[in-house]
Amino acid sequence: MSEMSAVTVQDLGVKFHLSEQKVDNLKEYVIRILKHQMRYKEFWALREVSFDIKKGERVAILGLNGAGKSTLLKVIAGVLKATEGKVTRSGVLVPLLELGAGFDQQYTGAENIYLYGAMLGYPKAFLREKFDEIVAFSELGEFIDVPVKNYSSGMRARLGFSIATLVEPEILILDEVLSVGDVKFRKKSENRIKEMFRQETTVLFVSHNLAQVRSLCTRALWLEKGRLVEDGPVEVVTEHFEKATTK
Template identity: 70%
Template sequence: MSKEILKVENVGMRFNLMEKKVDNFKEYVIKFIKNELRYQEFWALKDVSFTVNKGDRLGILGLNGAGKSTLLKIIAGVLKASEGNLTVKGKIVPLLELGAGFDRQYTGVENIYLYGAVLGYPKELIKEKFNEIVEFSELGDFIHVPVKNYSSGMKARLGFSIATVMEPEILILDEVLSVGDAKFRKKSEKRILEMFDKGITVLFVSHSIEQVRRICNRAIILDKGTLVADGPVEEICKLYEEKFIGYKLQY
């Protein structure tokens, strides 16, 4: 019997959007004092429920604005849901925005320890895995250069190398296999597939349907913040291509 590792129950995420644009802080203060600020309620997610078993590789599909990244941020603990319940059993490593935790003034070496600490890795463990991280990132001597001089691809490579050097129970991937050059993308996907062989549970967002098919065994579709389909990956990918991608291309 499969072990349930994640349970999402009736999760909703509400944002209050300002109805009229405020051009500067002074105007904001004046409107605040006069009680003229008006907000419009927007639900990025509404009544989303599903479970994930240990070893599942769940693809999360949806057009831009469907709520995919918001859902992952709630599961990762970056955002707190407005309503509903979330049960997580095991350590999560989220790869949401590779390199987002870097300090631009620090070198790659310094950021390995900084980003590793953000992900909850002990310093001794990072030291032990240091050479492996540098080798996988392919940064060479740039590892001693401040990150402010890195390209976005270089930052993504270093972030991916740090985040995947350990083996969490749950790995969250949000479009991270689409960064960098083709060679590194292939190398990154190979590492993820190797992690799957060890039973790691994965939540995966990608605009590449073929990548979802290769990596996942199950998928869900989000549409305007609601969950509209859940099932085997091939069945859900086919539905998504017919009902959503086809619709988008048609119009």
């Protein structure tokens, strides 16, 4: 990995065991072992994927459903472990995967700011200092003291977005999150992300909206059935991708 790289992926492979019938209790497991019926189907969600992303590059990941986009992001985010190959990254990483997934439903919005913030690794003093800013950006107003279970999905996403984008990350992972909230909030969140772009943040971006991809990214990776099909400038790859998928 060179000095200038933000993310390096080498021969990455991720294998899942799909057991033909899901065995999730000890009783079944013992019976199957005794009857020699433990069979697994192997499934490679990603295979032989290699690329290197320089600092400040904005990379789109294209592919149809099930191509391995989310798996790739999860491996880079450190949630999922690679079966083979190596992933190295340098710098503070903020994953915006499904906003608000770490919220506790019983907790109020305010309490969730501290909980979710802690989950992203922020110290308490920092969260206390930024508290008002988060509440203001999320536009939740007095709803901040209401349990999150009573929030609409838009409100939840707004709060999640406001907490996650609190720091200027060096690597930002965006998985279909630019479509949160209403028109007004979408505009606002897009602006916030564009601000980050100016500060030489490395971005990994998954979206099915090719126009958005072209306007935000400089480079694109095209995945198909877990393999890297093409890697190049965004205009070229999106054009090939569009041709291949619309015919």
